[in-house]
Amino acid sequence: MATTYEIIIGLEVHVQLMTESKLFCSDGTKFGEPPNTLVSPVSIGMPGVLPVMNRRALELAIKAGLALGCQISRFTKWDRKHYFYPDLPKAYQISQYDIPLATEGLVTYDVNGEEKKCRLIRVHLEEDAGKNLHAEGGGDSLVDLNRAGMPLIEVVSYPDIRRPEEAAAYLETIRTLMRDLDVSDCEMQEGSLRCDANINLHITKDGNVYKTPIVEVKNLNSIKSVEKSLIYEASRQFEQWQKDGKVLGQMPKQTRGWDDARGITRSQREKEEEADYRYFPEPDLVPVVIDDALIERIRGEFGETSAQRKKRYIEELGLNDYNASVLIDKGRAISDYFEALLTHEVDAKSAANWLINDVLSHAEGRIKVMSDLPIMPGSLAELIKLVKGNKLNLNDAREKVLPEMIETGRDAASIVDEKGLGVVLDTAAIDAIVDAVLADNAKIVEDIKSGKGKALGALVGQVMKRSQGKFPPAIVNETLNKRLGL
Amino acid sequence: MAFTREQVVKIADLGRLHLTESEIESMSKQLTAILGFFEQLEAIDTEGIEPMAHCLPIQNVFREDEKKPGLPPDEALANAPKRVGDFFSVPPILD
Numbered sequence: 001m002a003t004t005y006e007i008i009i010g011l012e013v014h015v016q017l018m019t020e021s022k023l024f025c026s027d028g029t030k031f032g033e034p035p036n037t038l039v040s041p042v043s044i045g046m047p048g049v050l051p052v053m054n055r056r057a058l059e060l061a062i063k064a065g066l067a068l069g070c071q072i073s074r075f076t077k078w079d080r081k082h083y084f085y086p087d088l089p090k091a092y093q094i095s096q097y098d099i100p101l102a103t104e105g106l107v108t109y110d111v112n113g114e115e116k117k118c119r120l121i122r123v124h125l126e127e128d129a130g131k132n133l134h135a136e137g138g139g140d141s142l143v144d145l146n147r148a149g150m151p152l153i154e155v156v157s158y159p160d161i162r163r164p165e166e167a168a169a170y171l172e173t174i175r176t177l178m179r180d181l182d183v184s185d186c187e188m189q190e191g192s193l194r195c196d197a198n199i200n201l202h203i204t205k206d207g208n209v210y211k212t213p214i215v216e217v218k219n220l221n222s223i224k225s226v227e228k229s230l231i232y233e234a235s236r237q238f239e240q241w242q243k244d245g246k247v248l249g250q251m252p253k254q255t256r257g258w259d260d261a262r263g264i265t266r267s268q269r270e271k272e273e274e275a276d277y278r279y280f281p282e283p284d285l286v287p288v289v290i291d292d293a294l295i296e297r298i299r300g301e302f303g304e305t306s307a308q309r310k311k312r313y314i315e316e317l318g319l320n321d322y323n324a325s326v327l328i329d330k331g332r333a334i335s336d337y338f339e340a341l342l343t344h345e346v347d348a349k350s351a352a353n354w355l356i357n358d359v360l361s362h363a364e365g366r367i368k369v370m371s372d373l374p375i376m377p378g379s380l381a382e383l384i385k386l387v388k389g390n391k392l393n394l395n396d397a398r399e400k401v402l403p404e405m406i407e408t409g410r411d412a413a414s415i416v417d418e419k420g421l422g423v424v425l426d427t428a429a430i431d432a433i434v435d436a437v438l439a440d441n442a443k444i445v446e447d448i449k450s451g452k453g454k455a456l457g458a459l460v461g462q463v464m465k466r467s468q469g470k471f472p473p474a475i476v477n478e479t480l481n482k483r484l485g486l
Numbered sequence: 487m488a489f490t491r492e493q494v495v496k497i498a499d500l501g502r503l504h505l506t507e508s509e510i511e512s513m514s515k516q517l518t519a520i521l522g523f524f525e526q527l528e529a530i531d532t533e534g535i536e537p538m539a540h541c542l543p544i545q546n547v548f549r550e551d552e553k554k555p556g557l558p559p560d561e562a563l564a565n566a567p568k569r570v571g572d573f574f575s576v577p578p579i580l581d
Contacts, residue, residue: 019551026554035572039562056551077539086576142573286547287539
C-alpha cells in the first residue's frame, strides 16, 4: 500500500524593532558599527546596573501584535531566561514567559493565488544576545556585544503550515507587513529578521499514522533558504524514518543547522529542556499595564498595508489584477511613486501602464532603488498629459522622450522641443494630407465604402507617414472618417 | 520535601558551580530548610487574592527612545580575560 506523508511546519520569527536605542538601555542600534562600540554597563552585564524599558519598543511591539491580529494583553511582565553562552553577558535573557504581550493572532497570506491562514500562538518582546564569530580551524571565538540588548519581538506560529513554499510565503507576508508599518526594516542579511522552523512529518502507511520526531531548523539566512531547507528536511526525515522507524517521543527534539552552500541540514547541540532555562519574574523591571487609550493611539499610527492598498487599486481604481500585483510586489517605493502620480491628476490606469510598462522596464538594471530614478512623479505626469492632450505621439513619448528623461533627468517639454517632436495641430495641414492620401488610394476608398472597414488602418498609416508622425492619430482618424462619410 | 543529592548536583551544574562532596551535603540540608520555610506559607488562605507579578505596587516605568554614546571599547573590554582587537575572546564555541 502507498506510503504518503503530510509535512507539519511551525515558524518562530524574530523581528528587530526600529528604535533609536536598545530595549533596556540607551546604546545605539545601528547595524554594522565597529565591534563593542554600542555597549554600556547595562548591555555588557556589569553588576548593579538596572534596566529601564524603552517606551517606543513597547509601542512598536503592540503595533506588530495588532497588525498580526493578536489579542493585546492588558497586563504583561518580564521574566529572566537563564542559560550560559558567551554572547549573553548576564547569563540570562530578559524575555516574557507566562504573560506575553500578545496572543492568538492570525496571518492571512497568499500562495500562488490561493489564500492560506496560519494562526499565531504568541508575540512577545525580548532582548537580543550579542554575536559570536567563530574562527576557521577552531581558534578562539570572538564576541561582539553591539547586538546585545537590541529590541526583538518573537512571533510564534501554530504548526499550521503544510508546505515549504507556504512557509516562504508566510515569512514574506510578515516581512511586508512589518515594513509597511515601520515596525522593522526586516533585513535577513543584517539579522533584523530571523526565522527558525519546526518541522516533522505525519506519515500514513497501511492505515497507521507515524509522526516523526520534531526538528528545529536554524541558520536560515534568506526566505529562499527557509523553503529550500524545509524541502530538504522533509525528505531527510522520511528517509530517516524508513531506516530507523523512530517516531515522536522516542528521541528528544533535535536542532539542525542549514548549510546553504551544501544544501543540507546538519545536527547541532541537543536542545535543552524548557525547565532548564529556570524562568522567573524579572525583579528589576515593573509590570506593564496597557489601556485602551494606548491601543487606540497606536492603531491611529497605522498606515495602509500593502494588502489593503492592492485591494483598493483593484476595487476603487479599477486596475487589473496583474498591474495591481506588480505595483505592490515591487515594493513600497513603487506603489508610493504610483500614489504620487495620481496626485498629479493622471488617471489610474494610464499611471499604472506607464509606470509598469515604460518606466520600470527602462529603469531596471539602471537604478538600484526607486529614489535614484531621476524623474519625479510630477515630470512623468507632464509626459503622460502631453500624450493624452494630443501634443505628443505615444510612440515618440515611449521611444524618444522617456528614455532621454530617465537618462538625463530633463523634463519632457524641453526634450520634445529640442527634438521637434511636438505634434502639429494645424487642421488645414491635416486636411490637405488626408485629401492627398484619399486621392492616391481610390481602390482602398472603394473597399471602405463597400463595407471593408478594416482597410481604414492602411489610410491612417499613410497619413501618419506623410506627416512624419506629427499628427495626433485621434484627429487623423476623425478627419478620415468625416471625409469618407463614415 | 527534601532536596535530593541529584537535584543539588543538577542545579549546581545549570549554574556552572563546582561543589565538593561536603558542599553538596550541606547545600542539600540548607535548601531543604529554605523550602521548608516556604512551605509554611502554604498555611495562609490565599483564596480570591490575585497573584502579584512584582513586589512593588508600581507599573509602566519607561524611558524615551533616545540613544547615548556607548562606552569606549577599552573601557568595555577592561575586564575581559582575553581580547583580540576590540572583540572579547573566548575559548572556541562548538555548535
